[in-house]
Amino acid sequence: MTHTYVITGGTTPDGVQTDVAIDANGSIAQLGQQLATDGAEVIDATGKIVLPGLVDLHTHLREPGNDDAETVETGTRAAAKGGFTAVHAMANSNPVADTAGVVEQVHRLGRASGWTDVYPVGAVTVGLKGEQLAEISAMHDSAAKVTMFSDDGMCVWDPVLMRRALEYVKSFDGFIAQHAQEPRLTEGAQMNESALSSELGLAGWPAVAEESIIARDVLLAQHVNSRVHICHVSTAGSVELIRWAKSQGINVTAEVTPHHLLLTEDYVKTYDPVYKVNPPLRKDSDVHALRQGLADGTIDTVGTDHAPHTAETKQCEWVVAAMGMTGLETALPVIQHTMIDTGLLDWHAVARVMSVNPARIYRHADQGQLTDTGSLVQGAVANLAIYDPSHTFVVNPAQHASKSANSPYKDMELSGQVTDVFYRGHRVVAEAELTTPYQHS
Known part of the structure; x- marks a missing residue:
């Protein structure tokens, strides 16, 4: 041929x-x-x-409803420029992707854009409110064939609902991707809870709010023999909990963001809302633990948590600013800086955590062979x-394909x-x- x-x-x-x-x-x-x-x-x-085309399990494309910040078209253009050939669009759009109709709309928009594959992520609960399970089976049976479900941005805090969701997805080998945040421990939280948060006068987001949900959910996954994926792990304690769960044979996977591998809470001293993110930037010791967890396989994947916001919602006072950072176009350079240049990973391992593993987790497979995504065979x-x-460069968000410019790496070489x-x-x-x-x- x-x-x-x-x-x-x-x-x-x-x-x-x-x-x-x-x-x-x-x-x-x-x-x-x-x-x-x-x-x-x-x-x-x-x-x-x-490299095999990169696969992001955690992308916010905002459409439908929030297209002033991003659209499927602009978000996938940004993804392509970053080396991604598949992205998974989180459900916190407007309307929420909690029905077959909305996930099919996102799926169609992805095919129309033609820059990457777009796999919609279905909501776990109606309206992300944590009160009633969404149409999980209908979304899976739809043309979008949703396998991954998440209320990301919100935690599925009710253990009974979380258990039921894990049981539902088990029937078709789907999984729940949990935003681990105990809401009662994080009311009004603005940054990592530490001596620095007290010094800056900002309400703290304690590590235990993440770790307690992870501990609960890995035990629930073990109890019902289902799959749970932990989004954007950010603390050393979370890494240890996931390591323990894997040692027990529990079917848990986890991701870390590039920004949590590089940035620390010290950046918050500037009060620049570009550094406001959920979960928050943590301590140096957490960054070290996250890097080690990715290097030793405790953390399976890198997920960008690309979260575009308009200038109006981001360039304002810290306490009212939206949480989130863009990340698709800078993911590989940040991973090179934090993991390759430090000797913690080689390029084979980068392909594993940014292509092979996310494809495996989503089950992009045909008779056990990864023929569409995550492979170079x-x-x-x-x-x-x-x-x-x-190649060396200075980050300039104004040159990015994303519709939003809230990159925390602006002016960084x-x-x-x-x-x-x-x-x-x-x-x-x-x-x-x-x-x-x-x-x-």
Whole structure:
């Protein structure tokens, strides 16, 4: 079969210099040395890493209803520029994605955008209110085929509802992604509870509010033999709880955000609301524990928790500012800075935590083989990203594809750049610029 593209000179995550040929069907036709390039467009990836397309289990695309901050179109453009070929859109839109109709709308918008795959995440409870289970089965049976359910932004605080939700999703091997925050311990919380929060006069968000929910939920998952995923882990105690749960054979997975791997509560001293996030930035010791947890496999994935906000809701007084940070376009450089440059991970491990593991958790699989997402093997759909780790730049949110500019890394110098992205064999990013979207049939 005629090759459409041949990527030459790049290094796979295993550290082997390998050419990659992509055929006209959008599949990886060959991997090897000095592949024939007759009739193909040749892309020189010398000095670059060829990664499987990144997969984000935790993205806020805001649409429907909050399209002044982000849309599926702008959010997936940002994702593509960051090297992602699949994102999972959280349910806290307006209306909430708690019915088959809303998740199908998000699914259709994703296909229409053509920059990445978009998998809607269904709400666990109606309106994210924590009072009544949402239409879980209907969302799974819909055209969107929802497998992941989360009230992210809110905690499923009622243990009876959480148990019932875990039992519902068990029937189709789905899972609940929990925003671990005991609401009664965090009323009015503005930042991490510590000596610094007292000094700054801001209400504290204690670590135990996260850890107590994780402890409860891993035991519930064990009790009903179901799957639970812990969103945006932020404390050292949470890492230890997840490590213990895994040692007991409990079916728990967990994610960490790039910002929790890099930033600490000390940034809050500026009172700049760009650093206001939920869960809050924690202490140096927590950052160290999170990095170690990701390195040793206790934490399974990196999830961006990309949370765009308008200038009106973010550039205001700290106490009334919205919580959240953008992160899709800076995720890989931050992971390079925190995990590669520190020697905690190699590129094989980065592919595992940013592609393979999130795809495995969502069950992007066909008879056990990851053929659509998270893999770089012959015969797989050509979802891949080419990354230049030597490129240095200063973060400028005004240049991002996201509709919002609330990046905590503004003016920070980082290394690394996604230069090319193939989504279903179509080159959606070329030389670090967006090209044209993939046209779904």
